[in-house]
Amino acid sequence: MSEIGTSMPNITVRGPEAPRNIEALDPVFSVESLSVFYGAYEAVRGVDLTIGNREITAMIGPSGCGKSTVLRCFNRMNDLIPGARAAGKITYHGEDLYGDHVDPIEVRRRIGMVFQKPNPFPKSIYDNIAYGPRVNGKKGKMDDLVEDALTKAALWDEVKDKLKQNALSLSGGQQQRLCIARAIAVTPDVILMDEPCSALDPIATTKIEDLMQELKRDYTIVIVTHNMQQAARVSDRTAFFTAELDEQGERHGRLVEFDETSRIFTNPSDKRTEDYITGRFG
Numbered sequence: 001m002s003e004i005g006t007s008m009p010n011i012t013v014r015g016p017e018a019p020r021n022i023e024a025l026d027p028v029f030s031v032e033s034l035s036v037f038y039g040a041y042e043a044v045r046g047v048d049l050t051i052g053n054r055e056i057t058a059m060i061g062p063s064g065c066g067k068s069t070v071l072r073c074f075n076r077m078n079d080l081i082p083g084a085r086a087a088g089k090i091t092y093h094g095e096d097l098y099g100d101h102v103d104p105i106e107v108r109r110r111i112g113m114v115f116q117k118p119n120p121f122p123k124s125i126y127d128n129i130a131y132g133p134r135v136n137g138k139k140g141k142m143d144d145l146v147e148d149a150l151t152k153a154a155l156w157d158e159v160k161d162k163l164k165q166n167a168l169s170l171s172g173g174q175q176q177r178l179c180i181a182r183a184i185a186v187t188p189d190v191i192l193m194d195e196p197c198s199a200l201d202p203i204a205t206t207k208i209e210d211l212m213q214e215l216k217r218d219y220t221i222v223i224v225t226h227n228m229q230q231a232a233r234v235s236d237r238t239a240f241f242t243a244e245l246d247e248q249g250e251r252h253g254r255l256v257e258f259d260e261t262s263r264i265f266t267n268p269s270d271k272r273t274e275d276y277i278t279g280r281f282g
């Protein structure tokens with residue numbers, strides 16, 4: 001382990017016993033010179049990033065550096081914020097995500113999102129899962145689909161006997177897995193997670209982290225997390241962002257470094273990354 005790894009005893013990166021074979025990056029998203037504005041304010045400036053297929057990519061960095069802003073660009077959620085605008089280019093499987101012909105609703109079906117606070121609908125567990133497919137035109141009974149989504153989200157065994165119960169009666173961790181099941185039910189390709197464990201206790205957090213390892217067999221995952229240990233535990237690659245002042249004294253979020261997670265946490269190439277992960281900054 002390098003000097004930085006030695007000075008960070010609390011952060012364990014999965015070692016050679018769990019080889020991940022991630023040298024070749026098969027891009028799902030390619031981000032080129034992405035800047036994101038809220039009105040006249042350029043919150044994020046000049047990001048270049050590639051998100052690999054069926055990998056977990058973590059986005060870390062201090063508060064306000066633009067992690068959530070960049071994440072929301074991947075499924076065009078920023079379109080829903082008045083005054084928000086993206087410049088630059090994001091391709092999704094080689095196609096311009098912001099092209100004129102692209103339907104943002106279909107984008108959000110294929111690229112699902114799980115939020116910081118679990119947000120199930122105030123409906124039954126069953127209807128939470130069935131809702132999306134119904135909206136997308138699926139008719140009739142959905143028992144198999146509901147079971148499949150709940151099984152994939154590692155929740156089936158805990159709820160199979162109470163599917164008609166209100167989802168709000170579940171624990172926070174169960175609600176979050178239900179939200180993941182709800183995202184899965186509309187057969188997405190990518191799942192975006194914005195601090196999905198920050199409202200959960202350590203046991204529920206471990207369950208979600210284990211679940212992410214299962215899910216990456218079928219889905220590409222991008223996670224924003226404040227928790228560096230979590231990024232080190234779950235992700236294949238890590239993007240470190242920071243916010244920096246320009247010559248005019250205006251603060252912009254910037255991508256500092258993007259690399260394999262093991263390298264970011266043991267041998268980063270940028271001093272700012274090193275300072276952040278060793279706790280000297282942020």
Ligand SMILES: Nc1ncnc2c1ncn2[C@@H]1O[C@H](COP(=O)(O)OP(=O)(O)OP(=O)(O)O)[C@@H](O)[C@H]1O
Nearest residue numbers: 038043061062063064065066067068069070081253
């Ligand atoms: N809806 C919005 N309208 C105006 N400014 C916004 C909006 N959302 C975010 N910003 C600004 O954009 C910048 C980046 O915010 P963002 O939430 O993306 O950062 P973050 O790294 O995810 O922060 P945190 O870790 O605290 O969640 C901040 O200066 C923030 O104030």
